[in-house]
Amino acid sequence: xxxxxxxxxxxxxxxxxxxxxxxxxxxxxxxxxxxxxxxxxxxxxxxxxxxxxxxxxxxxxxxxxxxxxxxxxxxxxxxxxxxxxxxxxx
Amino acid sequence: xxxxxxxxxxxxxxxxxxxxxxxxxxxxxxxxxxxxxxxxxxxxxxxxxxxxxxxxxxxxxxxxxxxxxxxxxxxxxxxxxxxxxxxxxx
Amino acid sequence: xxxxxxxxxxxxxxxxxxxxxxxxxxxxxxxxxxxxxxxxxxxxxxxxxxxxxxxxxxxxxxxxxxxxxxxxxxxxxxxxxxxxxxxxxx
Amino acid sequence: xxxxxxxxxxxxxxxxxxxxxxxxxxxxxxxxxxxxxxxxxxxxxxxxxxxxxxxxxxxxxxxxxxxxxxxxxxxxxxxxxxxxxxxxxx
Amino acid sequence: xxxxxxxxxxxxxxxxxxxxxxxxxxxxxxxxxxxxxxxxxxxxxxxxxxxxxxxxxxxxxxxxxxxxxxxxxxxxxxxxxxxxxxxxxx
Amino acid sequence: xxxxxxxxxxxxxxxxxxxxxxxxxxxxxxxxxxxxxxxxxxxxxxxxxxxxxxxxxxxxxxxxxxxxxxxxxxxxxxxxxxxxxxxxxx
Amino acid sequence: xxxxxxxxxxxxxxxxxxxxxxxxxxxxxxxxxxxxxxxxxxxxxxxxxxxxxxxxxxxxxxxxxxxxxxxxxxxxxxxxxxxxxxxxxx
Numbered sequence: 297x298x299x300x301x302x303x304x305x306x307x308x309x310x311x312x313x314x315x316x317x318x319x320x321x322x323x324x325x326x327x328x329x330x331x332x333x334x335x336x337x338x339x340x341x342x343x344x345x346x347x348x349x350x351x352x353x354x355x356x357x358x359x360x361x362x363x364x365x366x367x368x369x370x371x372x373x374x375x376x377x378x379x380x381x382x383x384x385x386x
Numbered sequence: 387x388x389x390x391x392x393x394x395x396x397x398x399x400x401x402x403x404x405x406x407x408x409x410x411x412x413x414x415x416x417x418x419x420x421x422x423x424x425x426x427x428x429x430x431x432x433x434x435x436x437x438x439x440x441x442x443x444x445x446x447x448x449x450x451x452x453x454x455x456x457x458x459x460x461x462x463x464x465x466x467x468x469x470x471x472x473x474x475x476x
Numbered sequence: 477x478x479x480x481x482x483x484x485x486x487x488x489x490x491x492x493x494x495x496x497x498x499x500x501x502x503x504x505x506x507x508x509x510x511x512x513x514x515x516x517x518x519x520x521x522x523x524x525x526x527x528x529x530x531x532x533x534x535x536x537x538x539x540x541x542x543x544x545x546x547x548x549x550x551x552x553x554x555x556x557x558x559x560x561x562x563x564x565x566x
Numbered sequence: 567x568x569x570x571x572x573x574x575x576x577x578x579x580x581x582x583x584x585x586x587x588x589x590x591x592x593x594x595x596x597x598x599x600x601x602x603x604x605x606x607x608x609x610x611x612x613x614x615x616x617x618x619x620x621x622x623x624x625x626x627x628x629x630x631x632x633x634x635x636x637x638x639x640x641x642x643x644x645x646x647x648x649x650x651x652x653x654x655x656x
Numbered sequence: 657x658x659x660x661x662x663x664x665x666x667x668x669x670x671x672x673x674x675x676x677x678x679x680x681x682x683x684x685x686x687x688x689x690x691x692x693x694x695x696x697x698x699x700x701x702x703x704x705x706x707x708x709x710x711x712x713x714x715x716x717x718x719x720x721x722x723x724x725x726x727x728x729x730x731x732x733x734x735x736x737x738x739x740x741x742x743x744x745x746x
Numbered sequence: 747x748x749x750x751x752x753x754x755x756x757x758x759x760x761x762x763x764x765x766x767x768x769x770x771x772x773x774x775x776x777x778x779x780x781x782x783x784x785x786x787x788x789x790x791x792x793x794x795x796x797x798x799x800x801x802x803x804x805x806x807x808x809x810x811x812x813x814x815x816x817x818x819x820x821x822x823x824x825x826x827x828x829x830x831x832x833x834x835x836x
Numbered sequence: 837x838x839x840x841x842x843x844x845x846x847x848x849x850x851x852x853x854x855x856x857x858x859x860x861x862x863x864x865x866x867x868x869x870x871x872x873x874x875x876x877x878x879x880x881x882x883x884x885x886x887x888x889x890x891x892x893x894x895x896x897x898x899x900x901x902x903x904x905x906x907x908x909x910x911x912x913x914x915x916x917x918x919x920x921x922x923x924x925x926x
Binding site: 304305306307308309322338372373375376377378379380382 | 501503505507512513514515519520521545546547548549550551553554
């Protein structure tokens with residue numbers, strides 16, 4: 297599926313540059329934005345970001361709230377995982 | 387949209403120097419202030435800062451309280467993300 | 477059972493490259509995906525990942541919810557343990 | 567407002583040396599004291615310190631308790647932010 | 657009781673290589689497995705591991721649940737302590 | 747009040763060597779002991795230490811319990827602040 | 837009381853080698869064991885260890901449970917303090 301495979305997980309973010317990614321951070325937050333930059337600590341620069349706050353309503357369903365944030369810099373130590381852009385669908 | 391693109395997320399803070407930014411920190415706090423300085427750890431110097439404390443009232447609505455703080459130095463490890471100044475609207 | 481035994485625990489991930497592994501992370505989450513890359517911090521690149529969220533229902537039973545995530549990069553400091561691919565069954 | 571602007575946030579503490587500052591630390595504590603020294607980790611030496619403990623009473627109001635501590639050394643990793651001395655009012 | 661005594665606690669894990677050990681990790685988990693490798697961060701490689709999850713039932717008794725995990729790599733920063741193999745009984 | 751002023755907060759501990767100090771640590775604990783040694787991480791060696799455990803009784807009052815510990819080594823990362831010996835009253 | 841006084845708190849553990857010490861760790865646990873080794877991170881090797889788990893019963897009294905663990909390696913970052921062996925009573 298991928299011919300050349302780099303070894304460092306961080307390197308896989310390169311293919312998502314200037315594409316929309318999802319970032320799951322601690323404290324039940326999600327960011328969706330255009331990846332504009334990153335570094336080895338997983339500090340991220342995102343453009344056109346919307347923050348998604350997940351919570352459980354009283355019936356136990358997962359609910360979301362959206363908030364437009366524009367351009368943000370996320371401090372890497374808050375990141376749980378980055379959901380890379382799907383090369384086919386993007 | 388941006389011609390030259392630096393690679394480090396931290397570098398994007400330069401364009402917000404002397405402009406109003408929002409800083410989301412752990413423990414549900416927000417700071418709004420004029421960015422006067424920053425370093426690689428995301429330590430921040432903010433002028434004319436107002437702290438916004440978010441909490442849920444008994445009906446589950448997110449509420450805010452403001453407090454004027456003047457000039458502050460935020461220790462970087464508390465930062466979740468920095469909401470950069472919008473170059474158009476600022 | 478194993479003739480040559482490397483000393484570093486991280487090295488055992490090599491045998492699971494391009495195989496399905498389970499990753500247990502903090503905050504009661506599990507990822508199941510194809511190991512595409514890793515580094516010394518246990519940062520991981522996973523392909524075809526599904527996230528499994530464990531929770532207790534009101535009768536105290538452990539329940540799971542699945543979510544397809546595609547390709548993700550997990551920040552290593554969230555990892556509790558990696559369940560390596562079984563060489564026999566895989 | 568400021569002619570020469572140093573780049574490091576920590577450097578702004580110099581102007582508050584021997585002046586009263588407020589330090590917000592984790593676990594809802596505030597210290598008010600005379601800044602006698604600091605380092606790059608935001609370790610702080612404070613003279614004539616009073617500790618302010620904030621809590622919510624049963625009606626949800628923020629209440630404070632004061633305690634005189636004299637001279638203290640605060641370990642920097644507890645600091646959320648330092649509220650610098652106001653040069654005009656001090 | 658021991659003639660030559662190395663100074664580093666980590667070195668004592670050598671005597672438990674290829675023996676069954678117990679690992680107590682944060683968040684009330686126990687692993688029992690065959691020690692296949694370790695490093696200075698207390699990253700551990702365990703073979704034939706069973707995870708033991710401790711919880712309190714409604715009468716306050718400590719209860720356990722077991723789960724077979726096979727071969728795992730535990731990230732060292734989750735470890736509280738390692739219970740070494742008893743040289744006599746093993 | 748002080749003629750020569752060193753810059754590092756840690757250096758102020760020197761004046762409290764062999765004097766009684768108070769150490770506030772995380773998880774609502776206080777230690778009172780004779781400072782016998784310290785290092786840059788705020789690791790501390792205390793002689794004749796008594797530990798003071800603070801808790802809230804059911805009426806909301808702060809209560810203390812004391813325990814004699816003798817000589818202890820405190821790991822620095824638990825320290826919130828050190829209350830230095832008062833040179834006049836000691 | 838002590839003629840030569842080393843400066844590093846860690847060095848005071850040397851006098852407790854091969855003696856019984858108490859180790860207070862995070863998450864309300866105590867270990868009592870014979871100190872067999874230590875390093876600068878406060879990683880500890882303990883022989884003949886018994887773990888003491890402290891909890892509050894429903895009347896608010898502190899209760900203990902003991903468990904024999906044999907020889908263990910404690911990861912230093914869990915340690916709050918080490919209660920050194922009393923040279924007179926041991």
